[in-house]
Amino acid sequence: QITLKESGPMLVKPTQTLTLTCTVSGFSLNTGGVGVGWIRQPPGKALEWLALVYYDDEKRYRPSLKNRLQITKDTARNQVVLTMTNMDPVDTATYSCAHTNGDGYFDLWGRGTLVTVSS
Amino acid sequence: SYVLTQPPSVSVVPGQTARITCGGNDIGSYLVHWYQQQPGQAPVLVVYENRYRPSGTPERFSGSNSGTTATLTISRVEAGDEADYFCQVWDSGRDHVVFGGGTKLTVL
Numbered sequence: 001q002i003t004l005k006e007s008g009p010m011l012v013k014p015t016q017t018l019t020l021t022c023t024v025s026g027f028s029l030n031t032g033g034v035g036v037g038w039i040r041q042p043p044g045k046a047l048e049w050l051a052l053v054y055y056d057d058e059k060r061y062r063p064s065l066k067n068r069l070q071i072t073k074d075t076a077r078n079q080v081v082l083t084m085t086n087m088d089p090v091d092t093a094t095y096s097c098a099h100t101n102g103d104g105y106f107d108l109w110g111r112g113t114l115v116t117v118s119s
Numbered sequence: 120s121y122v123l124t125q126p127p128s129v130s131v132v133p134g135q136t137a138r139i140t141c142g143g144n145d146i147g148s149y150l151v152h153w154y155q156q157q158p159g160q161a162p163v164l165v166v167y168e169n170r171y172r173p174s175g176t177p178e179r180f181s182g183s184n185s186g187t188t189a190t191l192t193i194s195r196v197e198a199g200d201e202a203d204y205f206c207q208v209w210d211s212g213r214d215h216v217v218f219g220g221g222t223k224l225t226v227l
Contacts, residue, residue, distance in 0.1 A: 047154075047205050048218065049216035060215055063120065067222065070173035096161060104216075105152035107173065109161040 002026035003104070003112035004097050011116050013085050014043070018115060022080040022097030029075045030055055034103035036080040038071065040093040048093075055078060055104065089117045121210045123219035130225045131196045139222045141206030143191040149208040151189040153182060154227045156221075165204075166191060193224070201226045 008020035022036060029036065037052040041084050051071040070083045080097060091110045094114045096107035124142040129136040141151060151169050154162035164173050168181040178192045193200055195203065206219040 006140075006222070039216075039218075046220045047207075047218040049218060052216065063213065085140075099132060103168070104150055105164060105167045105207060106154075107164050109163070111161050 002108050003101060004045070004076075006095060006097055006110045006113040008095070008113055009114065010114060010119065011101065013119050014088055014117060016087050018082075018084045018087050020082045020084075020097075020115075021097070022082070022110060024078050024080070024099070026098075028079065029073050029080070030053075035100045035102055036073070036097065037098050037106060038082045038095060039098060039109075040081075040091075040095045042093040043051055045093075050084075051082060052100070065089055077088060078114070080110065087117045092117045120213060120215075121208070121217050121219055123206055123208065124218040125204075125206060125222045129219070130222045130227055131193075132227050133198060134195055137193040137196050137200070137224055139191045139193075139204050139206075139224065140149060141191070142187055143189075143208070144187065146187055146189050146208070147185045149184070149210075151182065151184050152206065152207045153191045154205045155179075155200075156205065157171055158202070162205065170224060195210050196224075200225050 004024050035054040036049040053071045068085045073080045094112040096112035098109040153166040155165045156162045165176045167176040170182045181192045183190050204223050205221045
């Protein structure tokens with residue numbers, strides 16, 4: 001059974017760096033084709049894809065946020081970490097990680113974690 | 120960047136058919152995926168690659184894609200289908216994921 005669980009701070013201050021961890025189980029981050037992505041959703045708004053890391057460590061980023069994002073994976077710990085620098089109140093959102101088999105869609109999602117940016 | 124356009128809301132009477140559209144430039148040449156998000160819940164994939172259903176998705180859900188519009192069709196709508204629905208594609212030209220703005224389905 002594949003599961004993904006997000007963890008990280010619920011509250012960050014403007015200009016701080018956000019670090020979120022996605023801990024996965026039921027699959028290996030080394031399995032061919034597999035990827036884990038991060039998607040966020042501001043309250044009452046649409047889904048917004050942020051980043052994706054594949055089994056071979058290839059990475060993709062949302063172009064408009066590329067300069068602020070970094071995604072890494074730790075296969076031994078079954079974790080994918082997203083960092084976002086220079087946080088702003090407009091970055092307040094539920095941040096979710098999701099699994100892909102490399103076919104262009106996310107077949108399983110974590111429950112997400114709400115991050116509020118406020119001083 | 121590539122843009123997917125969805126109507127903000129669709130309303131339907133129980134037992135009728137709901138059609139949720141997703142518009143995009145030459146979207147027919149893309150593979151479109153659909154997610155259902157119940158209030159307070161994580162999104163769930165309901166249709167992938169235009170028309171395929173993951174195990175667990177009722178047969179009442181179907182998808183199509185041609186020209187400039189992809190459509191998620193829900194037949195014999197039930198109260199439990201009330202949710203937000205998002206379309207998504209992989210923009211291979213720019214190598215990234217694109218989501219539509221979402222459609223709130225209301226079952227009257």
